[in-house]
Structure formats: structure tokens, C-alpha cells
Amino acid sequence: MNASSQRRLELVMPWLVIAGILIVWQLAVMLFGIRPFVLPSPVAIFGALIQYHDPILQHASFTLMNTMIGFACGILFGVTLGVVIGSSRLIYVGLYPVLIGFNSIPKVAVVPILVLWLGIGQPTAIATAFLLSFFPIAVNVATGLATVEPELEDVLRSLGATKRDLLFKVGLPRAMPYFFASLKVSITLAFIGAVIAETIASNDGIGYLMLQASSQFRIPLMFAGVFVIALMGIATFLVFAYIEKRMTGWATRGRNLQAAGGG
């Protein structure tokens, strides 16, 4: 197999896998006569997507909005926290156990508390998305800051660089690959957070739609909801993966760039 056909195959591979899964699923449902309220066929789910596309679109955009607002707050808070714990050993030591403890709490368990404070609806969904998404960002930014070479720090300190200089000239640029990598993880977590909160305490959003569908035994609509969430997750992941590639090409050392030889 030559290189170009190999590349073409790499491009179509994800689609082949998805198509394969759907075909096997469809065949299984038909062959074994699985009833729609146990597992609807892909065709039936697609039918539900078409039939209910108006409410699905409306609820999906609501979920997307909650996710994005929560995620934006997560970026702001996560970067700030990351910078703080990455640049001060004392704060790092102090906050470490608290952060680990916080991260071990299943966020579903926190939603009722948030409802108590923020009420049913959008604020709770945004807060849950935020709570799930800031942690990986903070950890990654802090790690990036901690990997600055001590020699380089010496070189710059001997020139009279302040802590601020070190942060802006070296620390933050060095942390960028870590930061962008964490965005891909965080955006999917933000989706999970928003949908969890909508399922428990909301009158809008995909999570709410699925809960309604479930109580009305519209199983294909439930699966349509799952499908839409997955789709939004993949789409946002791709957006951030693209941004990462554009912003931090130096970290992955673009393979098409020729290395220069010589002493």
C-alpha cells in the first residue's frame, strides 16, 4: 500500500467504523426482533431525529449555551488557579489535598446543593459544567509552569527578570501546549456537567428532553438525545483540537518541517 492511499484510508476510517457499528446494530435489532422500547434501531432513532428536530434543536442549543458559559468560566478560573499553584510552592502544598478531595467528589452529588443555592434551571447547569471543567485546566497549566528549566530561570534572573517577566516570557508560553491539551478534555467534561444538571434540575436542555422522553416511553427520542450529545461533544472536541494544532505547532514539531543539519 502506498503512502497516499494509506492517508486516504486514515481519513475514511472513522466513518467506516461508525457505519459498521450502525449496520451491525440495525441488523441485530431486525434479526433478533428486539423491541423498540428496549433498543430502537438506528433507522427509528433517525426517524425520531427528523420528527422532533425542532424541539431537539431548541434544547440542544440551550445545552450548548450552558456548556459554553460554564466552560468559559472554567477556563478563566482554571488558568488563574493553575498560575497561582504553579508559581508558588507554598500555595501548591496548601491547596493540594483540598483540590484532590474536591476532584474526588462525584459532581452529581453536588447538583442538589447547587439547586438549593441557585434554583432549578440554567444557573445550576452552568455551575455544574464549570465545576467539572476547571480542574484539568488548572492541573495542566500548573504542570506547564513547573516544567520550566531551572537553568533558563537562572539565566533570566541574573538579567534582573522579575517573577512577572518569567511568567509572561517563559512560563505561560511553555504551559500553552498543556493548556490546549486540557481544553479538549475539559470541554467534554463541561458537556457531561451541563447534561447531568439538566437531567436532575431543569426545564430545558437535552438532559431534560431525554428525561421527558423516558417518562413518556419515547425510547427513540431518548436515543436521539444521546446521539445529539455525542455529536456536540465530537464537534467541540474537533474545534479545540484544531485550535491546539494551530497555536502550539512548535510543541508537536510539525513533521513536514525539515530539520536542518550541520554542526
Added chain:
Amino acid sequence: MTEFVRLDDVALRYGGPEGTLALQGTSMSIEKGQFAAVVGPSGCGKSSLMKLVTGLNPVSEGSVSVAGEKVSGPLKIVGMAFQNPTLLPWRPLLSNVMLPLEIVEPHRGRLRSHIAEYTARARNLLRTVGLEDFEDKHPWMLSGGMQQRANLCRSLIHEPELLMLDEPFGALDAFTREELWGVLQSIWMTRQFTTILVTHDLREAAYLADVIFVMSARPGKVIATHKVDLPRPRTIETTFDPKFIEIVHAIRNEIAQIRNESKVQAEKNLKVA
């Protein structure tokens, strides 16, 4: 010749009053424009010496003065280069070399308004080390030797009066290393900045330096000083000169003796325990 760097009975202790002694009773004097080398067995506190002279670490005892003033904090007239080139991978070479100008005064305030002048200066420096065609390349696209050349340029761009080098060529292959000795020598000969080179390569020290300080095992102190009065510019041919070989041989013997003594001392300690 005037004295530029002076260490008086310097001690350095890490980790509080009960911590390990890295240096003890170290004294040396380096003249302005002189090229000094510091050699010694590994762990003798050579790198600690660098941090003291540049003011990154305070002395525990004694005093260090540079250009007639006592060192009490980071010095801004210093350029530093280490074995690890530590170029910033997200910047092309030219802007890597110009990094110190963004930090050190007075260049920091003038950089934006005099950008053409400073860029020309950086290009000029890159030309002297043979990197003029690589200013747009990112560091990871270059070989180790080229990165180290750029590192040298970065340490010199703000025209420091004192250049501190900590095993700058330690990670390079023998041929590249010898080539860079020549490059460093010619820059030094045209600019005549005071230089302190920390190295474990005795031939490197003898090739480059006017004066070589030999340090003892930990806690380190200067136990011998050698003047190298071979004519400049020195070449690889010089390294086969009997006089050159004699100097290298003498220092090697001294260091071998230190190593032996510390081994005997360690065995004694073991027996006592």
C-alpha cells in the same frame, strides 16, 4: 590590568547551618578581560561558584565582589550559558537571541523604539557564529551544536562585561566541541569581556583560558592556579604543543591526587564507623 572578579575566603552551605558545605575557603581573583577556567573533580562546587559570582545565591561566609562592588543580588552585567541550551522552542532563533534585551535595562525600555538597531546587532552576532541563514528556524530544527552557538549569542547580546559558562560544550561531540572553542575564542578576542568557564574538560580549559583554577573535592576550594601563556589565537595544532600537553598533564595529576585523597578519606570514615 585591573581586578574584576574577586572571591575572599568564600564558603557556601546548602540547607541551613547544618547543611552540606559546597565551598569553603575559596579565594580567587580574575582580571578585567581575562579568560578564566575552573576545573575540578565532579561535585566540587564548580556550579555553585557560578551562582555566587552572578549573585543568584548569597554566600554563607566571605565575600564576592565584581567590578569593585560587593555582590548582594543578581548582577545585570552578566551573560550566562549552560550545557543545556534552554532556547525557547516557540520562538525562532533571532527572537530567542534577543530575549535578554526584553528583560535587561536599559535595552528593555529602548527595544521597541530602536528595534532595527537591535535586530541588526543580533544578526551580526549570529553571523559571527555562522548562523546567519537560520534566524527564522525554530531551535528544535537545529543540531545540538547550532543550538549551543545560538545560546552563546543569547548570552552575549546585551554586551555583558562578564560571561559565565557552565560546561557549555559538555553535551556535544568532540569535533563540534573543538570547533566551538575556536568560535568562542574569536568572539572573546574581538570583544575582550571577562569570562569564567566551568568545565571538566582539561583540554578545553587549557585551549581557552589565560588562567586555570583547580578546585579540590567537596567542600571545594582553589588548590592550584595555572597560567596558560600560549600565544593566541590558539588552534587545534596548539593542543599538540608540548607546553600545552605539559599543562594538561600537571592539572590531571593534581585532580587524580584529589580523587585519591578523598577516596582514602572515605575509607577511613568507613572504618571509624
